[in-house]
Amino acid sequence: MNYKEITLMVNHELEPFIADILNEVGANGVVIEDSLELVKGRIETYGEIYELNPDDYPESDVRVKVYFSELDYSDAIIDVIKEKINGLQDVEVSRLEISTDEVQEEDWANEWKNHFHAFKASESFVVVPSWENYEKQNDDEFIIKLDPGMAFGTGDHATTSMCLKLIEKYVQPNQSVIDVGTGSGILSIAAHQLGAAPIKALDLDSVAVRVAVDNFEKNDCADAIQAEPGNLLKGESEKRDVIFANILAHIVDLMIDDSYALLNDNGLLITSGIILEKEEMIVEHLERVGYKIEEITRENGWIAIAARKEA
Numbered sequence: 385m386n387y388k389e390i391t392l393m394v395n396h397e398l399e400p401f402i403a404d405i406l407n408e409v410g411a412n413g414v415v416i417e418d419s420l421e422l423v424k425g426r427i428e429t430y431g432e433i434y435e436l437n438p439d440d441y442p443e444s445d446v447r448v449k450v451y452f453s454e455l456d457y458s459d460a461i462i463d464v465i466k467e468k469i470n471g472l473q474d475v476e477v478s479r480l481e482i483s484t485d486e487v488q489e490e491d492w493a494n495e496w497k498n499h500f501h502a503f504k505a506s507e508s509f510v511v512v513p514s515w516e517n518y519e520k521q522n523d524d525e526f527i528i529k530l531d532p533g534m535a536f537g538t539g540d541h542a543t544t545s546m547c548l549k550l551i552e553k554y555v556q557p558n559q560s561v562i563d564v565g566t567g568s569g570i571l572s573i574a575a576h577q578l579g580a581a582p583i584k585a586l587d588l589d590s591v592a593v594r595v596a597v598d599n600f601e602k603n604d605c606a607d608a609i610q611a612e613p614g615n616l617l618k619g620e621s622e623k624r625d626v627i628f629a630n631i632l633a634h635i636v637d638l639m640i641d642d643s644y645a646l647l648n649d650n651g652l653l654i655t656s657g658i659i660l661e662k663e664e665m666i667v668e669h670l671e672r673v674g675y676k677i678e679e680i681t682r683e684n685g686w687i688a689i690a691a692r693k694e695a
């Protein structure tokens with residue numbers, strides 16, 4: 385069977401919304417080629433794991449490629465994608481170009497393997513796809529087994545890797561965790577590997593919940609993590625030691641008050657998905673409800689925050 389490849393060139397602020405929109409129109413996998421990947425400096429920071437081929441990346445902005453089987457594809461899909469993008473609120477759409485192409489099945493399957501390799505997402509977390517073998521470099525490393533697919537969160541996005549870095553720094557064994565917007569489940573898997581328990585993983589998108597459960601199985605932690613559909617912290621009443629929320633600034637903003645109420649004293653909110661321009665607004669809201677900002681990290685135009693509910 386052949387596949388239809390749709391290529392979208394988009395600005396960085398628009399990119400996090402694209403995977404959700406493509407999932408909603410039934411995409412069969414998304415490849416993200418971010419121009420910033422080439423300047424990220426992973427090699428200096430973490431030791432060489434792989435080299436990127438500049439030919440695979442655009443000169444600026446982000447190229448998102450998505451695949452439909454030729455049986456599922458119709459031109460109406462492009463109209464729906466455009467409509468959904470035009471309907472986004474509070475998001476600057478400064479670049480949007482859409483083109484299509486035909487690809488052979490083998491090319492589609494190999495596309496992932498060309499782009500996705502084992503990599504160190506933080507000091508101790510290494511993300512390893514199923515088609516690669518990876519030997520631990522030292523006993524302190526944790527391996528997260530993940531294949532790219534239908535849910536956000538393979539660890540190579542700045543927001544996810546900044547969360548992983550904060551998680552490895554702050555999360556302690558036996559702390560209770562709730563992971564809001566779990567996507568692929570990567571942050572919950574990381575917390576489990578550090579000994580956190582119990583862990584609950586929520587996502588608004590039922591496809592993401594299914595993908596997360598698959599990933600929990602691959603990482604032998606399906607029994608330890610409760611995965612459910614959920615809208616932010618609505619309906620949650622059990623207090624937690626740590627809350628993760630890597631969503632987007634205007635969505636994180638909606639759950640700041642609830643997160644504070646749900647944390648135990650000395651509990652920590654680890655949040656990202658926030659672009660630099662929204663830092664002041666989010667920090668102001670966090671401080672207004674009583675959080676003390678423990679740490680803010682910044683990468684590729686995104687920030688991550690660790691905020692403490694002081695006793």
Ligand SMILES: C[S@@+](CC[C@H](N)C(=O)[O-])C[C@H]1O[C@@H](n2cnc3c(N)ncnc32)[C@H](O)[C@@H]1O
Nearest residue numbers: 536537544565566567587588589615616630631
């Ligand atoms: C940027 S991804 C983060 C995935 C993963 N936690 C990570 O750090 O890579 C954001 C996720 O939040 C989910 N999401 C968006 N709005 C939500 C809401 N109101 N409640 C729960 N999840 C939501 C999306 O479906 C998506 O899976």
